[in-house]
Amino acid sequence: MIKTEGLAKAYKDVQALNGLSFTADDGQITGLLGPNGAGKTTCLRSIYGLIKADAGYAEVDQVNAAENPLEVRRRIGIFPDKFGLQERLTAREHVAYFAALHGLQGQALKAAVDRVIADLDMQEIADRRTAGFSQGQRMKVALAQAIVHQPQNLILDEPSRGLDVMSTRILRQLLYRLREQGRCILFSSHVMQEVAALCDHVVIMVAGQVKAEGSPQALCERTGKASFEDAFVTLIGTEEGIML
């Protein structure tokens, strides 16, 4: 579970987060939706302990992110926005490297790597060098690296940016599977359709604050609109900076 309470962060005179409070529950996919500059990335970085908030706090499984960043990182997997792979290494070697970074060794490391390779149906590509991997295959390696330590929580910053349709579909199926396992998935996006299709809970952020939250359906009902897009425009007053 990921929680922020009154999170505030200013960069000189830009108030990136301005009292942000929301909860992303286990067994749910939660989407942070907001226009460019709403503070989504700043929020995710505060949760991961990369940024120290000026006020408020972020918690992961009730562990304070600022006070105990190492423990928080153990509980989080981060899906990167660029899949920087070493072409000479195999997929398995990439994943094993990340397992080692998380302190796994010997038989425990091997078991963790085998497990994630099986979970993500990567057996056929596991022992191939990653040179020439398709985008979907590269994405699987990145996701395997993110979850090899079996984190309860997964954070993705604009995960489908730059992904082709096939890779996006594979990623969605993987996220559904992680949700079934009861994990907490939090991702940021400014693509409305993606959020409406994927999320159990949507947190709409504007200017570093929560403007509205609920399931896509609940937000439609609250605004009396049939589509999430219309509900969004009613709630926010504009769709500037949001992609369909």
Ligand SMILES: Nc1ncnc2c1ncn2[C@@H]1O[C@H](COP(=O)(O)OP(=O)(O)OP(=O)(O)O)[C@@H](O)[C@H]1O
């Ligand atoms: N390192 C920084 N120095 C100065 N200003 C920053 C810095 N990082 C973010 N900001 C500003 O803080 C605000 C929030 O930025 P942030 O990247 O968190 O928003 P975002 O919702 O992720 O935006 P996008 O959808 O464009 O990625 C913006 O006005 C941004 O310009």
